[in-house]
Amino acid sequence: MNIFLKGRLKSFKYAIKGFFLLIKTEHSIIAQSIIFLGIIILGILLGISKQDWINQTFAMGLVLSIEGMNTAVEKTADFIHKEHHPKIGFIKDISAGAVTFAMLTFLIIFIITYLPYILTYV
Numbered sequence: 143m144n145i146f147l148k149g150r151l152k153s154f155k156y157a158i159k160g161f162f163l164l165i166k167t168e169h170s171i172i173a174q175s176i177i178f179l180g181i182i183i184l185g186i187l188l189g190i191s192k193q194d195w196i197n198q199t200f201a202m203g204l205v206l207s208i209e210g211m212n213t214a215v216e217k218t219a220d221f222i223h224k225e226h227h228p229k230i231g232f233i234k235d236i237s238a239g240a241v242t243f244a245m246l247t248f249l250i251i252f253i254i255t256y257l258p259y260i261l262t263y264v
């Protein structure tokens with residue numbers, strides 16, 4: 143096998159390892175995954191449209207991806223400087239702020255998708 147393909151395969155292996163590390167050890171990722179699983183079941187039960195599934199899947203992927211990156215930033219910050227420092231606080235805060243952008247995006251998509259169903263049932 144050529145070196146390029148071998149390298150890509152190795153990267154993929156590490157990426158899958160990281161994926162399982164996140165969903166097994168990171169509480170925020172575990173909690174969000176459980177909530178998203180509930181929403182997926184809700185989507186199946188309500189029979190949401192193909193476009194709704196695309197929107198919802200994108201939004202969920204966005205939240206989990208940014209949350210994963212936020213975890214990496216937090217761990218890097220703790221590794222570089224364990225003690226309290228205003229700059230570490232700032233770095234962690236803006237990293238968490240990025241998650242908020244993704245969460246708001248998800249929330250807007252969630253409301254647009256499910257509000258019509260909720261309104262017809264109440």
Ligand SMILES: Nc1ncnc2c1ncn2[C@@H]1O[C@H](COP(=O)(O)OP(=O)(O)OP(=O)(O)O)[C@@H](O)[C@H]1O
Pocket residue numbers: 216223224225226227228229230231232234235238
């Ligand atoms: N080393 C530090 N120096 C200054 N502020 C910090 C530091 N560590 C954390 N903070 C502040 O605390 C907030 C929460 O940080 P972090 O998410 O690491 O803490 P945690 O809630 O204990 O972690 P976890 O999410 O793993 O439970 C940060 O956004 C930041 O405002």
